Amino acid sequence: MAGKRGKEQPGEDALIERIKTILGPPGPPVRVGIGDDAAALCESADDSETLVTTDLLVEGVHFNLEWASPYQVGWKAIAASVSDIAAMGGKPTAAVVSVGARPRAREYFIKSLYEGIAAACERYGVVIAGGDTVRSDRAIVNIAMLGRARKNRAILRKGAAPGDIILVTDTCGDSAAGLQILSLFPKSEITIPFMKRLINRHLAPEPSLAAGLAASASLAPTAMMDLSDGLAVDLPRLTARSGVGAVILEEKIPTSPDLRAWARRSDVPFATFAVRGGEDFNLLITASASKVDDLERNLESAGTRATRIGEIVPRERGITLVSSSGEILPWPEASFLHF
Structure with missing residues (x-):
């Protein structure tokens, strides 16, 4: 996504590694934590586990409202989180949405944004469970999404071997x-x-x-x-x-x-x-x-x-x-x- 990285700044991957060091290894119910497309939680006795992912989209970094409508931003925000769940072989189930918008355009922006969110959720079988809105000097959309995968069968980034x-x-x-x-x-x-x-x-x-x-x-x-x-x-x-x-x-x-x-x-x-x-x-x-x-x-x-x-x-x-x-x-x- 957009946003040039200056050489003096730590890259996203380096920043994630620093956060992992601060937090330490995850404990139960987390089976897979920071570093993959989504987290995997084993929290029940059935044959599935919960996947959790979050995506933050910021105006001027991830989208430009000069050419992307709020509807398209909403669609893309859901699509990005669905993609994270799909990348682990899971099926998305529910999401919560937090939105920041400028006061003058707040009503129109949020209405159009949620129309895009609703269309994408209908397409991919996601239910919106709640969320929050706040006044902001630039548009911000955060999606936290849940999904399900077979227990211990979520596909990780770790596992490739020579010859694959x-x-x-x-x-x-x-x-x-x-x-x-x-x-x-x-x-x-x-x-x-x-x-x-x-x-x-x-x-x-x-x-x-x-x-x-x-x-x-x-x-x-x-x-x-x-x-x-x-x-x-x-x-x-x-x-x-x-x-x-x-x-x-x-x-x-x-x-x-x-x-x-x-x-x-x-x-x-x-x-x-x-x-x-x-x-x-x-x-x-x-x-x-x-x-x-x-x-x-x-x-x-x-x-x-x-x-x-x-x-x-x-x-x-x-x-x-x-x-x-x-x-x-x-x-x-x-x-x-x-x-």
């Missing part, structure tokens, strides 16, 4: 291209169909809920997470948690015809969007070579395409990108981070 196949669902880079288009042209002047579709991928993303449930049902993933910040940021998070490295083949990263059309028009390589772009909310999955076919079959039955883009390797080999010409490149740094 790396896959992504759907395509990469559309949201980043849509964001670039919005930053270059007044929204009212954008009439070309492929550009409008890319913008929609950014403003109204579709989390990979069906894919996450299908992946979980296959029992194949060794690790999984959503690509909310893009391959450049999220793959190193998965490999760090698993204690491994990775090799990614640039030419295998799936991209849409719309993205390729915009890359030609903008003179920016489509692979730049695919690797560095975020907020596609598709899934990054690893699976052993013996089970990857089962995973792909389950995903296909759920209407999701998965593409093999690389392989997990020993940690000492780091993360490398093999270009379309066969050149071995160091893993690229992301352009944008939360901090």
Whole structure:
């Protein structure tokens, strides 16, 4: 998401590690705490566990009201949290919403925002259980969402092993291209169909809920997470948690015809969007070579395409990108981070 990180500031991952050190290891009922897409709580005798996630969206950091309507902000806020639950193979159940809004626009903003929230909740089976509103000098939306997964079966970022196949669902880079288009042209002047579709991928993303449930049902993933910040940021998070490295083949990263059309028009390589772009909310999955076919079959039955883009390797080999010409490149740094 938007927000350039100054070199003197700690990155989001470093900040999270500091918080983990302060809080110490979690105790019961928390099975999985800080560091994954959602927390996992074992708090009952049945065969499921509770997933908990939270997302904070701040105007000027995560969205711009010059081109995103409050309705779209509401939809995207729910979609981001649903994506976190999906990334652990769970199903979302309920959420609470806290909103900060400017006094002059408060009534209109909150009404439109909640219409977007309600539409997304209806789509993904989420019930709003409550929330809070407050006066603020900029728009703020916070979603805290609950979900359910089979007990001890939530899929974590930790678990990938050398030899595992790396896959992504759907395509990469559309949201980043849509964001670039919005930053270059007044929204009212954008009439070309492929550009409008890319913008929609950014403003109204579709989390990979069906894919996450299908992946979980296959029992194949060794690790999984959503690509909310893009391959450049999220793959190193998965490999760090698993204690491994990775090799990614640039030419295998799936991209849409719309993205390729915009890359030609903008003179920016489509692979730049695919690797560095975020907020596609598709899934990054690893699976052993013996089970990857089962995973792909389950995903296909759920209407999701998965593409093999690389392989997990020993940690000492780091993360490398093999270009379309066969050149071995160091893993690229992301352009944008939360901090």
